[in-house]
Amino acid sequence: MHQPEHLKSAGLKSTLPRLKVLDLFENSKERHLSAEDVYKQLLSSGEDVGLATVYRVLTQFEQAGLLVRHHFEGGKSVFELNKGDHHDHIVCLQCGHVEEFHDMAIEARQEKVATGLGFTIRDHSLHIYADCTKKKCPHKR
Amino acid sequence: MHQPEHLKSAGLKSTLPRLKVLDLFENSKERHLSAEDVYKQLLSSGEDVGLATVYRVLTQFEQAGLLVRHHFEGGKSVFELNKGDHHDHIVCLQCGHVEEFHDMAIEARQEKVATGLGFTIRDHSLHIYADCTKKKCPHKR
């Protein structure tokens, strides 16, 4: 377990809730977790954390660059480990599964459009909402 | 005023709140309005509407295809008149002004990416968050 160093280098004290949250993201099967998801999973793992703490930790991790926050439709935020690579998301409307993709052509055009309009891009989000083309949606919720 | 027909053809009774809301969107200087925006503007126009009604009407108009709903960051929805043309948005981080754009190349690539991953696009949202390149942001909030 080398996570305490992760936290240290991010300027964060190594505390139990923080370690647990980081653990969850590194070992969870699902890459994209909401605050509620994290909270529930910690509770059912026997951890005694407060929901407020989960929110605080998630926000700190986001600011520290450990996590990335996404605003999908539906008004709640989801987080994922920051692997350093930017990517966009395609969300299956059937099962909610999130697939990641990255397309240089799209990124390049965005840059071009923005500069053309007199803007400097700080951030962007591209979410595609779609259905699987297969008869049975292969993803499980 | 030919709006009652708009409502009729959308299967909605012609009522005062609905007419007023539609009016607002057609005559307001700002294309993108939140429920709160609509509510406040109606109140200051002397109209006596409830906030709940505003939310109801906005949702109905969205379902009827009269308005389009957008989820920008910040947790609140904004609506705009549906002109039939799809477009994406670039949001100025300084003043919150929203600029619209449409880029065939981006749309085409999205389609290609999605089909490549086995999806059929139902909807998508592309939001660019940016700063003006000019010294002084030319837009007013």
Added chain:
DNA sequence: TATACGAATGATAATCGTTCTTATTTGCAA
């Protein structure tokens, strides 16, 4: 035009995701 009935409304309570407050506990440097 009067009327009757279901749809629409306004007021307000409820809900949802998130943030704030505060008293208490913890990490960790001395």
Added chain:
DNA sequence: TTGCAAATAAGAACGATTATCATTCGTATA
């Protein structure tokens, strides 16, 4: 160890949105 700032848990508070419900309104029909 001990001390103290930083972090926590619990729950109140918050803003946006939705649900509830008694009352009013739009409109098809007589």
